[in-house]
Amino acid sequence: MTKLSSESLLKRLQDFALQCLRLVNKLPKTGYNREYGNQLIRSSASPGSNYIEAIEAGSRRGFIHRLRICRKESRESIYWLELIQRSNKNLIEITQECPDLIKEAREFIKIFTSSVLTAEKNQKIDK
Numbered sequence: 001m002t003k004l005s006s007e008s009l010l011k012r013l014q015d016f017a018l019q020c021l022r023l024v025n026k027l028p029k030t031g032y033n034r035e036y037g038n039q040l041i042r043s044s045a046s047p048g049s050n051y052i053e054a055i056e057a058g059s060r061r062g063f064i065h066r067l068r069i070c071r072k073e074s075r076e077s078i079y080w081l082e083l084i085q086r087s088n089k090n091l092i093e094i095t096q097e098c099p100d101l102i103k104e105a106r107e108f109i110k111i112f113t114s115s116v117l118t119a120e121k122n123q124k125i126d127k
Contacts, residue, residue, distance in 0.1 A: 004111065006055055013048035016104050020044035020077065023084070023097050032087055040080035046073035047108060064119045071112035074105045081105070 004012075021044075024037035047070040054066035085098035 006051075009111065010048060010051060012104070013051055013108070016077075016101065016108070017041075017045040017048055019097075019101060019104075020081075023094065023101065026093060027084065027088065028091075033084070036080050036084050036087065040077060040084065043073045043076040043080060044105075046070075047077075047112075060119055060123050064116055064123070067112050067116050067119070071109055071116070074108040074112065078102050078105045 020040050024033075024041055027033040027037055050066045050069045050073065054063050054070065057063040057066055081098050081102050085095055085102075088094045
């Protein structure tokens, strides 16, 4: 896996949040789509803001904590994307876009998991 710079990861996180927002704006205005969409907008934007907090963390412990939140919110985004996909399976555009967004969120989970493991390992070495 190629090492990602913090700037390029942040851009990917922003792109992901914006793509999720565009997806939500395409959804029919049903009660469940409003709820699922609002949840997706929040969870898809959260990894980016928490990643900024991780970079600015004053301690390794704070860094690890924020990366875990990034990972958790990426997982939550997958959940909402899957619900949107399943509840709108008659809309081809939606069912075609969701898998790519889910794949990107899974990539984020891998990146954050790897970063957490590395930071935890380094934390043990520093002690």
